Amino acid sequence: MKRIVMSFVLFICLSGATGLIQAEETAPLKAVDISLDQATLKQGLGVFTDVCMGCHSLRYMTWKDLMDYKEIGLNRKAVDELRGDAPLNAHMMTGLSEADAKESYGTVPPDLSVMARAREGKGAYIYSLLTGFEHDPKGRIMDGNYNIYFPGHRIAMSDPLGWLDHDAADEKDLKQQARAVASFLTFVGDPHQLERQTIGKWVMIFLIVLTFVFWLLKRAVWSDVEH
Amino acid sequence: MIKKILDSSAAQWLDDRTHAVQYIRFHLIDYPTPKNLNYMYAFGSIALVVLILQVLSGLFLAMDYKAATLPTGNGFSLAFDSVERIMRDVNYGWLIRYMHAVGATTFFFVIYLHMARGLYYGSYKKPREFLWIMGVMILLIMQATVFFGYLLPWGQMSFWGATVITNIFGAVPVIGDWLLQLVRGGFSVGDPTLGRFFVLHFLTPLLLIVVVLWHVMALHVVHSNNPTGVETSKKNIIPFHPYYTVKDLLGIGVFLIIYSYFVFFNPTGNGLIIEVNNFNPANPMHTPGDISPVWYLTPWYEILRSVPNKLLGIVGMGFAYVCLFLLPWLDRSPVRSARYRPVYRMMLIVFFVAIGTLGYCGHHPVTPELTLVGRIASVFYFAFFFLLPFVHKFEKTKPLPEDV
Amino acid sequence: MTDQTRRALLYTVASGMGAAGVATTVVPFVRSIQPAADTLAAAVTEFDVSTVDEGMMKTIAWRGQPVFVLHRTATMLKDLYGHDELLRDPMSRAIPEVQADWMKTDEQRITRAIKPEFLVISAVCTHLGCIPGFMPTEGQKDWGDVVPINWPGGWHCACHGSNYDLSGRVFKEVPAPYNLFMPPYKYTNDTTILIG
Numbered sequence: 001m002k003r004i005v006m007s008f009v010l011f012i013c014l015s016g017a018t019g020l021i022q023a024e025e026t027a028p029l030k031a032v033d034i035s036l037d038q039a040t041l042k043q044g045l046g047v048f049t050d051v052c053m054g055c056h057s058l059r060y061m062t063w064k065d066l067m068d069y070k071e072i073g074l075n076r077k078a079v080d081e082l083r084g085d086a087p088l089n090a091h092m093m094t095g096l097s098e099a100d101a102k103e104s105y106g107t108v109p110p111d112l113s114v115m116a117r118a119r120e121g122k123g124a125y126i127y128s129l130l131t132g133f134e135h136d137p138k139g140r141i142m143d144g145n146y147n148i149y150f151p152g153h154r155i156a157m158s159d160p161l162g163w164l165d166h167d168a169a170d171e172k173d174l175k176q177q178a179r180a181v182a183s184f185l186t187f188v189g190d191p192h193q194l195e196r197q198t199i200g201k202w203v204m205i206f207l208i209v210l211t212f213v214f215w216l217l218k219r220a221v222w223s224d225v226e227h
Numbered sequence: 228m229i230k231k232i233l234d235s236s237a238a239q240w241l242d243d244r245t246h247a248v249q250y251i252r253f254h255l256i257d258y259p260t261p262k263n264l265n266y267m268y269a270f271g272s273i274a275l276v277v278l279i280l281q282v283l284s285g286l287f288l289a290m291d292y293k294a295a296t297l298p299t300g301n302g303f304s305l306a307f308d309s310v311e312r313i314m315r316d317v318n319y320g321w322l323i324r325y326m327h328a329v330g331a332t333t334f335f336f337v338i339y340l341h342m343a344r345g346l347y348y349g350s351y352k353k354p355r356e357f358l359w360i361m362g363v364m365i366l367l368i369m370q371a372t373v374f375f376g377y378l379l380p381w382g383q384m385s386f387w388g389a390t391v392i393t394n395i396f397g398a399v400p401v402i403g404d405w406l407l408q409l410v411r412g413g414f415s416v417g418d419p420t421l422g423r424f425f426v427l428h429f430l431t432p433l434l435l436i437v438v439v440l441w442h443v444m445a446l447h448v449v450h451s452n453n454p455t456g457v458e459t460s461k462k463n464i465i466p467f468h469p470y471y472t473v474k475d476l477l478g479i480g481v482f483l484i485i486y487s488y489f490v491f492f493n494p495t496g497n498g499l500i501i502e503v504n505n506f507n508p509a510n511p512m513h514t515p516g517d518i519s520p521v522w523y524l525t526p527w528y529e530i531l532r533s534v535p536n537k538l539l540g541i542v543g544m545g546f547a548y549v550c551l552f553l554l555p556w557l558d559r560s561p562v563r564s565a566r567y568r569p570v571y572r573m574m575l576i577v578f579f580v581a582i583g584t585l586g587y588c589g590h591h592p593v594t595p596e597l598t599l600v601g602r603i604a605s606v607f608y609f610a611f612f613f614l615l616p617f618v619h620k621f622e623k624t625k626p627l628p629e630d631v
Numbered sequence: 632m633t634d635q636t637r638r639a640l641l642y643t644v645a646s647g648m649g650a651a652g653v654a655t656t657v658v659p660f661v662r663s664i665q666p667a668a669d670t671l672a673a674a675v676t677e678f679d680v681s682t683v684d685e686g687m688m689k690t691i692a693w694r695g696q697p698v699f700v701l702h703r704t705a706t707m708l709k710d711l712y713g714h715d716e717l718l719r720d721p722m723s724r725a726i727p728e729v730q731a732d733w734m735k736t737d738e739q740r741i742t743r744a745i746k747p748e749f750l751v752i753s754a755v756c757t758h759l760g761c762i763p764g765f766m767p768t769e770g771q772k773d774w775g776d777v778v779p780i781n782w783p784g785g786w787h788c789a790c791h792g793s794n795y796d797l798s799g800r801v802f803k804e805v806p807a808p809y810n811l812f813m814p815p816y817k818y819t820n821d822t823t824i825l826i827g
Contacts, residue, residue, distance in 0.1 A: 057301070059300070059308075060308075060315055068668065068672075089672050098301070108302075110301070110302075111301050113311070114311070114506045117495070117503065117506040118503060118504070118507045120503055122503075151516075189506075190321075192315070196321060196325075196491055197491060197492060199322075199491065200487065200490070200491025200492055201491075203487050204488065204491070206652060207480065208484060210480055210649065211477065211481055211483075211484060213641065213645045213648060214476045214479075214645060215477055215480075216641055217473050217477075217641040217642065218476070220634070220638045221469050221638065222470060222474070223634065225465060225470065226262075228646070283660070287663055287664070290663075291663075312669065315668070316667040316668040316669040317663055317667040317668075318659070318662040318663050318665055318667060319659035319662050322659050476645070476649075
């Protein structure tokens with residue numbers, strides 16, 4: 001019997017290795033400390049509305065959500081400043097139309113609501129991408145469109161944070177901005193994740209106690225059976 | 228408490244008219260069981276719990292899900308949007324959706340362990356042949372169900388998974404194209420496909436419930452096998468309740484701990500439960516780089532992929548299932564349990580490793596090495612069934628115990 | 632403790648905890664079929680009352696149900712007085728739903744509006760939820776005998792014959808039990824109301 005269990009364990013381990021094998025030629029992603037505390041999320045939101053939202057939307061987030069999700073917890077005044085004329089219930093959509101985007105960039109910028117979940121590496125991918133602009137060593141791809149983390153290295157989005165040739169003094173600040181955006185998008189991708197983990201802890205504690213009681217019960221019931 | 232309820236006059240009234248209490252007594256209380264069943268025998272009850280969780284969570288998801296590919300801008304669709312609405316706006320929608328997604332995966336995990344136990348202790352042998360066949364039917368229905376369900380979020384993996392698998396029908400000679408269009412309701416996977424898959428995702432679980440109930444009733448006719456595989460004498464028989472109700476409850480408790488861990492702390496299972504690519508809305512114009520079915524379908528998918536001929540690959544995959552159905556008659560040894568069958572036990576371990584390897588290969592992009600490994604594993608898979616009819620001729624079984 | 636009592640105790644604890652666990656699991660499922668966040672967020676309606684001409688009525692949607700916005704003329708306002716004996720609840724006191732925080736004076740309880748000329752009132756008949764028809768003129772000449780002979784103008788529900796006056800106050804001897812409900816609303820500027 002033990003061997004059966006072992007073979008299944010082996011099977012799971014093999015399957016678990018899935019994420020480790022990547023045939024992409026892109027650079028391995030930079031590690032980043034994603035943190036979903038309010039300060040980081042608010043900073044990420046700020047960078048998002050100032051920079052990203054020029055082209056990208058969050059179709060699954062409304063302005064009202066910025067108040068309703070306590071993790072972000074903006075007050076009404078701050079939301080009113082951000083949303084401008086847009087209704088409170090409107091989704092956070094960019095002003096750039098799809099037609100204009102196609103003309104300027106040749107492609108429609110993807111929506112970022114679930115982007116942090118839709119790429120291998122998740123938040124680390126976003127962080128790496130934002131800090132991955134370099135000069136093309138072969139000189140074929142224009143500065144600002146060469147990104148070592150993007151498949152094929154040619155990316156239509158041109159260096160949003162101004163990473164390329166940044167001053168050494170700005171490095172810390174730019175990295176923090178990229179980290180904040182990555183954290184913000186990680187939150188937006190699954191906005192109930194913190195609530196989920198909080199509830200999860202109680203569920204686990206309950207189930208462990210319950211299972212312990214079941215174990216005691218099983219022992220008590222089986223005490224009169226010789227086996 | 229339970230005794231009091233069953234002895235009550237209300238229960239008696241009901242029983243006089245429906246035999247409901249007799250059924251409960253027969254199936255859940257008095258059912259005679261060998262006393263030496265180990266924890267591997269809890270997976271049947273656990274699977275029943277998962278089935279109930281799946282049906283419940285599925286019903287509630289269906290209330291808010293919308294089966295339509297209507298574009299809603301920037302590549303998104305009504306179906307994808309409705310899933311994200313469940314995840315964000317519906318109260319505890321995230322919980323119910325993750326329960327359903329994690330439940331689907333764990334269902335297969337539990338069923339595979341349940342089947343492995345049946346294989347190891349020879350529970351498919353006479354008089355339990357049909358019990359095993361119903362079990363394989365349950366597996367097939369589950370695989371169909373999960374395949375239909377996986378299309379519903381209308382993500383990239385949904386779309387391309389359905390495209391690849393429905394193409395299997397296209398390989399049938401002569402009527403292939405006709406069959407393919409019949410399944411898809413069009414020339415490619417699209418809105419009509421989504422609509423029918425949603426309905427089928429409702430229909431197959433109904434079928435599943437019926438076959439599962441039949442499976443349980445049949446079990447209670449032929450009775451449980453046990454780890455020794457020998458017939459149990461009367462003195463070693465104990466009633467199902469309270470002994471196995473509490474033992475199964477313990478198993479269910481442990482299961483729920485693992486299940487809840489995934490639901491609350493790792494609902495995508497690092498891509499094994501919900502794949503990263505499925506967070507991208509379906510795009511019929513672009514296939515993602517690595518597409519493969521979810522892990523619990525990959526062993527059979529890999530057999531299909533191992534054969535360098537479309538039609539023969541499908542025949543091979545079909546044959547892999549046929550072998551499972553024929554198993555009770557392929558094995559001719561009079562001894563049931565692998566505990567007393569050294570050769571069978573070795574074969575079985577190789578068989579399990581082969582399935583695991585097939586699953587691993589099927590989950591990864593095609594490379595020459597993996598194709599070779601997959602082919603070898605396929606050979607081992609079939610070798611198990613081809614050797615089985617001859618094993619008893621040379622296998623020296625260990626002496627069987629008199630009783631459990 | 633004997634084996635028997637120990638076992639009985641464990642049974643009780645296990646089934647109690649199990650039942651509590653199942654009951655707790657039911658909560659999120661029930662919550663999931665209550666109105667979702669986006670449904671609740673959409674439960675607010677903004678409306679500019681100056682778009683309704685004098686003497687006219689508009690029907691707007693709030694929470695998927697109609698709300699009447701009636702721009703009453705001076706005559707209509709005057710006609711609200713003098714038929715109290717026909718009404719079931721002339722001062723709108725029966726239940727909280729027919730009242731509002733801002734109803735302080737008797738006049739406000741009769742006109743049932745923050746600005747007397749603009750009546751904002753739920754269009755759902757308090758009997759069984761039909762939408763009453765608008766019959767603003769007095770007497771039977773425009774409406775026939777579906778309305779009483781001394782009709783002061785108001786709403787008549789065709790489903791079961793309930794009548795309301797131009798403040799949405801219900802008549803006696805009709806099936807509807809209450810005055811038309813008062814939706815929660817406020818003025819965000821001179822002419823814009825926010826319902827909900």
